[in-house]
Amino acid sequence: MSENPPVVYLLHGEDEFAMAQFIEQISGKLGEPATADMNTTRLEGNTLDLEKLAGMAGATPFLASRRLVIIDNPTRRLSQKAQQDRFIQIIENLPASTALVLVENKNLKESHWLVKWSRSSGKRAFIKAFSVPKGGAMANWIRTHAKKQGGEFAHQAASLLAELVGSDVRQAALEIDKLLAYVNYSRPVEMDDVDHVAASTxxxxxxxxxxxxxxxxxxxxxxxxxxxxxxxxxxxxxxxxxxxxxxxxxxxxxxxxxxxxxxxxxxxxxxxxxxxxxxxxxxxxxxxxxxxxxxxxxxxxxxxxxxxxxxxxxxxxxxxxxxxx
Structure with a gap:
């Protein structure tokens, strides 16, 4: 018998592209796109109503095993201790049929109240930091991402593309797709290909x-x-x-x-x-x-x-x- 998946997923950092991919993986497990759409709710932290959240996130999924609730920047309005305590009370009482994804578009410190709660919640909560790759790390990310797409980048080509896109991971992914299509996935992308095809400065x-x-x-x-x-x-x-x-x-x-x-x-x-x-x-x-x-x-x-x-x-x-x- 497989273990129950986490109920709360805390994703934080500046790599929005990677976080979006992570959420897509969770959504893909809900079934067909139409079914996933019916069982997915996305909320903004700026307008978050805690009592409405309690009812919405605890609702039974429709023709699916789980219900997906995503909150962008949930802590933005939770500045008071009483609000934070109520939020934690709500997420601690969510059923296993709910997958609550909390997306913070900044890096949270270990001392942050939500990080501390996640660390203390065992397997019920999952926490992951998504840092934007920079410099040599971006070049490595480009080569790894290209390999996942079934292609390959020469080291110098990856370094040049990393220089062009800076820390913009989403732009890097778009350029990788374009370059792999350009070489028809039949050979590694070289520096000349990046010069010719990729968005230049x-x-x-x-x-x-x-x-x-x-x-x-x-x-x-x-x-x-x-x-x-x-x-x-x-x-x-x-x-x-x-x-x-x-x-x-x-x-x-x-x-x-x-x-x-x-x-x-x-x-x-x-x-x-x-x-x-x-x-x-x-x-x-x-x-x-x-x-x-x-x-x-x-x-x-x-x-x-x-x-x-x-x-x-x-x-x-x-x-x-x-x-x-």
Whole structure:
């Protein structure tokens, strides 16, 4: 008889791509996509109602063995000890038929109250940190990911791609898929392939100009620049790039809120100083609430794209129009 799986999964860190893959694995065990969709609920920590959560997360699954409840950044509004105690009481009483996934888009310290609870809960809780690979670690990640996809990267090719994508794991995965298709999975990807196919740094200037226009609310310029960028890359690639960019802007703004400097941002983000400097300049002109709202809107569009409710190009057009009104 197999052991019961964990009821609570605490995923924390900045590697959103890896966390999304982990959640997909759990979702895949619920059965057919339609069944999984009926038994999946996603909530935001910003609007979390603890009493509604208690009823929702404890509900019996429909035509499936488990019910999946995902909460993004659940601790954001749980600043009071009484709220934290009530949250723990709720998750401690969840049935084995519930899989509650708590996603924190930052690294939690061992002293964090939710980490401490997870560590003390034995097999009922699962905890995993998802750190973004950087430098040589990113090159290794590229080679490992390519192997999982049935392909291969030469060492120098992986190092070059790692330099181009920085710490953007989602972008790296997109480039890997594109490059493996380019060589038809028949040989290792070489440096020349990366030079020829992968997104190069030459387009960064236009991309930063696009972000400038977005940040300044210049709708006409942003729309024009976006369509020029779409001549060079697929809508889905550009959209995922925006998700990564606004995640970095949000992290940079948090550095600023804590009194950090440009140098602090370079160290915290682990990316090229030029890119970090541009992000710092953008983040200074946007408040934290605005960035959180934009980022969550991007995540909403991301979910709609994945479920076929909206096309990537329409999502981009709508996003730019909404942000620059």
């Amino acid at each position: 030459s387009g960064q200037g236009d991309y930063f100009a696009f972000m400038d226009a977005l940040g300044n609310g210049n709708g006409r310029a942003a729309m024009d620049m976006m369509h020029k960028l779409l001549e060079e890359q697929e809508p889905l690639q550009l959209f995922f790039g925006l998700i990564g960019q606004f995640r970095l802007l949000l992290l940079t703004r948090e550095v600023i809120e804590e009194g950090g400097t440009e140098a602090s941002a370079v160290e915290a983000l682990g990316i090229h100083p030029f890119r970090a400097k541009k992000l710092y300049g953008h983040a200074k002109s946007l408040n934290l609430n605005t960035l959180e709202a934009i980022y969550h809107r991007l995540l909403d569009y991301d979910a709609e794209i994945k479920t076929g409710k909206i096309k990537p190009e329409l999502a981009l057009d709508t996003l730019v129009a909404t942000l620059t009104i």
